[in-house]
Amino acid sequence: MSIMNKDNSQKKAGLRWGFIILLLIGAVVNYLDRSTLSIANTTIAEEFGLSQTQMGFLLSAFLWPYALANLPAGWLVDKFGPKKMFAWASGLWSLATVLFAFANSYSLFYALRVVLGVAESPFFTSGLKVTETWFAKKERGLPTSIINTGSQIANAIAPPLLTVLMLTMSWRGMFIIVGAFGILVMIVWVKLYRNPTETERNMIKNEVQQEEIKKEKQATWGELFKQKTTWFMVIGNFGIMFTIWVYLTWLPSYLEIEQGFSLKETGFIASIPFIAGIIGVLLGGIISDSFIRKGVQPVTSRKVPIVGGAILAAASVAPIPFIENTVVCIVLLSVGYFASQLPSGVIWTLAADIAPSNQVSSLGAIQNFGGFLGAALAPIMTGIILDQTGSFNNVFLLGAGFLLIGAISYGVFLKEPKEVIN
Template sequence: MSQTTTEAPVLSKAEKKTVRIRWFLVGFLILGGVVNYLDRSTLSVANTTIAQEFHLDALQMGLLLSAFSWPYAIANLPAGYLVDKFGPKKMFAFAAGAWSLVSIVTAAANSFGFLYAARVALGIAESPFFTSALKVNERWFNKKERALPVSLVNTGSQIANAIAPPLLTFLLLTMSWRGMFIIVGVLGVVIALVWLRIYRDPTLKEQALIKGAEAEARIVATKEKVGWGQLFKYRNTWFMILGAFGIFYTVWVYLTWLPSYLQTARGFSLAESGWLASLPFLCGIIGVIFGGWLSGRLVGRGVNTVRARKIPIVGGALLAAAAVLPVAYVDNTALAIVLLSVGYFASQVPIGCLWTLASDVAPSNQVASLGAIQNFGGFIGAAVAPVVTGAILASTGGNYTLVFLIGGVLLLVGALSYGLFVKERPVAPNEPVATA
């Protein structure tokens, strides 16, 4: 009986060197993530300034802060499909160019309605970024390697969150909030142009060197396509949506209301809150990297791939809940900031692993689609968080107790969803996601 074996082609030194550009691409995606999240953070940093200029109350500001997330969540669904169809080069460049244009136009806003429409457009424009980044990592890294680069890409958002309060506050104080929007928009245009210049997909030889037998399986998966809508027939998809909702809800309470919380509930000035708000986000950078490192370490020790993703996801969400819940009852400002920092660190531990998990349980031709569907669930939570927080503050006279209680409970929901209900991928290569 004959047996056919597929040997990896021999690459020259020059060809092996070209494979190393994947880490350069990861570095550039980190930079892209920084600019992407600086764009999102502009309104949060200018929260109180814009509220005063346009005479907005807490509920109106909550609606404005959530205006990005609703369309972003919905747009993630077609964005994932489009990234799978057209590739990350075109979609990332399109997204960066579009969100930059929106940011620049926002500087001309003269009413609540204008600002709201601009934030809706921004949400739509930014939706292909992380799905494009996931696709790049799926193409340039094998399963055992993937957790670290995916997590590193996600540090871009955390770096931005850490530098945004002091950096954007400086721009706000020196150039006005309108000038701040223009500067951040120009940065995005540069990112789009450079990406078009530098990105390319790996060749077949490079795929074979990077992935070995996995490259052949990728070709089989591509031939045996599964309809995009088929992903909603599996229980994994729905619990990934619910789990992401719970985790992202609390993350976006931080992203949209933390500067205001420090000013109104803790009595810090605008300049002081800019620096203090960066502390939890600096911890978030470490959290994302730690989650990816831990997942990769577990895989290296022989732990099942999906389980190695779930351990940081569940553990991080549980620790975040344990830190966030007590903030509601802490009077000491220093202790509250410590708890907020620990809570944000822990809430970021799952983030890179969430994206990697999507690439583990979906076939290669559906990686961006499943990642986008999961992100859709997360940003439904992100959209709800600012509105609910604004409504609570409006009805309680600015009391944050219920805000932190709800955030802690939803983190527990996220941990349970991933820990108990997201299952392993089936053995058969033609099955898209783990069965119920």
């Protein structure tokens, strides 16, 4: 019997980590889809005679729908499960990407970017639901962080990969190839993913944990908004994501305008902070899980990389306006992005630790909604500051301030789940 249990345990471990790897690949494709327009920006603008203002609105067309769609997306994942929602999402976002290759008007470009934002909204909530379903609380940090690492991998490889595709196949061919990748991921997901059996569930959570879940009073989706903890998570993620998206939308321009790098040099140097971000995401999950294994409460364990990362990121970006040495600036930018990514996967895991089991994706989606409000505001505020001052200095100071607000919101005001959501 013990040999059979060992075999079943090994089979379950291999299966669930296989799902995580598939979600990691999905995350890479997800972010490559988002990056296509940024890479083809100048080419499309020149071909269709679009102004910089028009391109600015087009580049932001993804973010607001994505932020808003996160709210119903989380509820839908809780209701229908990650298999159906991830399949639907990856199929729709891939279709929108392919169709973009055949668009010939600004209005259609804009509409397809809106569709892309809506379609991609269930992805990370689906990943969160998978980790909550297949992993015990003490081990969720690493798999969630691995999934979130996909975004950093994509950010690092997007400039060279998508540029090569565009130069060899045109910008339309680039959109078709990236969309095809997503369709392939959808097919594999539908074919392979399943929920754990009852036996597997018992291996993941012992009977005492199961009884606690059964007796737990389940909050409704609307009630989550009435809890102070939900708003502190929204505010905290807003502060952290603001600075992350300053990097994602304005880093190349900063390197060219303020540091004087050529376009070719910028393509290489801009990837350095994103490579550091890959390490940051993984390390955040490892740190939080290690504290849990030492007996520290789950929420406190998640706070360590979230709060510590936000403070370190603020301390790294705040001095940049006062430093003239280019190498030191690049180092600080890299440390800042590394630190800002320490919370990325852990923030999602935190939702699984706090929310009732049937509201995990909903709370994660609400928190992500707050984050992408900050993300959507970042490029707009940066543009306004640049127009008014001609410098990135106040952008870095503002980002540091938001990071500290995020650290305070998570570190001081976020409480253990029994005190907040019952």
